[in-house]
Amino acid sequence: MCRVIKDLQLSIGVVRPFSPSGSVLDKLVEWRRLRRLFAINARLTEMFLPFIKARPSPCDNGGRRPYVDSLVDLRIPSNEDEHTATANSDDVDCGRRALRDDEIVNLIKEFLGAGTGTVAVCLEWALAHLVDRPEVQRRLRREVDAEAAAVSRAGAGMPYLHAVVLETLRMHPPLPVLPRHVQSDAAAGVLGLSASDLYVNFAVADIGRDGRTWTNPDEFQPERLLAGGEADGVGPLPGPKGIRMMPFGAGHRFCPGVGMAMVNIKCFLAALVREFDWAPPSAGGGVDLTELDGFFKVMKTPLSARATPRNQGD
Numbered sequence: 001m002c003r004v005i006k007d008l009q010l011s012i013g014v015v016r017p018f019s020p021s022g023s024v025l026d027k028l029v030e031w032r033r034l035r036r037l038f039a040i041n042a043r044l045t046e047m048f049l050p051f052i053k054a055r056p057s058p059c060d061n062g063g064r065r066p067y068v069d070s071l072v073d074l075r076i077p078s079n080e081d082e083h084t085a086t087a088n089s090d091d092v093d094c095g096r097r098a099l100r101d102d103e104i105v106n107l108i109k110e111f112l113g114a115g116t117g118t119v120a121v122c123l124e125w126a127l128a129h130l131v132d133r134p135e136v137q138r139r140l141r142r143e144v145d146a147e148a149a150a151v152s153r154a155g156a157g158m159p160y161l162h163a164v165v166l167e168t169l170r171m172h173p174p175l176p177v178l179p180r181h182v183q184s185d186a187a188a189g190v191l192g193l194s195a196s197d198l199y200v201n202f203a204v205a206d207i208g209r210d211g212r213t214w215t216n217p218d219e220f221q222p223e224r225l226l227a228g229g230e231a232d233g234v235g236p237l238p239g240p241k242g243i244r245m246m247p248f249g250a251g252h253r254f255c256p257g258v259g260m261a262m263v264n265i266k267c268f269l270a271a272l273v274r275e276f277d278w279a280p281p282s283a284g285g286g287v288d289l290t291e292l293d294g295f296f297k298v299m300k301t302p303l304s305a306r307a308t309p310r311n312q313g314d
């Protein structure tokens, strides 16, 4: 299953600007890419459905419900066509219907894909910068060591840890491009188009490296996000004053996993820095910070580092 999810992520490839034009070759490449995606999608559906159908009956787990149960119990507004299309009429109640199997599978795929790869990619970039900049690693370790319960408290009250994670997300947002379909004719009219024609790709990665709003945007400087720094107050989601970075998107489709992601990344990073000293694999060796844009913005050369176990307080 892991392999098929990875195949899906890799084959989505770079999100390209929507263009109705393009050469025959471009269209052929695009068509083959889509065909491959649909095949992987069908394979994932075949794998997930038996697990969903065979899930154990709901049990009382201290008020917490598995995600799959909440999807199965969810009722959404249905239209007339869906009334007739839904296989089981018991599933339609007062204009609301249960999710179809394909909808449930798609939501689970999105949840698994969105919540794992992004966090792993962000951790790899953060560690790469810590290996590259030992003084940043030392400062972070001092904060982690000073806060004995850091890991269990999910990094609360650890401003430098927060800044290191945010700076990583500014420079390497795991999802570098966010596509949107423009819904308003007023907005599309500015370009002489109708809304149905207009797709916009927001270059999230470029926003975080905009030299007009960031000093030395290509340098890893977590200090800029601390109190009194140039980006004091900038958080994982854009605030009302403007958008300086948006690794978790913006607007009503922003990432619903933002809180969980920040906690996961901070916990992992704090534990990794507390338990190990991180250095390049060989003395004098550097870290290649070249990016590769795929579905995720990954390291072109995966991080290779020497991790030496340390005693607390080293």
Ligand code: HEM
Residues within 6 Å of the ligand: 110, 111, 114, 115, 116, 118, 119, 122, 173, 174, 175, 178, 246, 247, 248, 249, 250, 251, 252, 253, 254, 255, 256, 257, 258, 260, 261
């Ligand atoms: C570093 C970690 C993460 C990053 C950078 C990230 C980023 C994003 C971005 C940019 C979007 C699209 C937002 C938009 O279109 O405006 C998104 C959507 C989403 N994310 Fe995350 N995410 C992360 C972790 C997670 C986690 C941990 C979960 C859940 C456990 C999650 C669940 C989702 C879901 C379900 C969506 C789709 C929301 C929708 O379609 O309305 N993400 N994420």
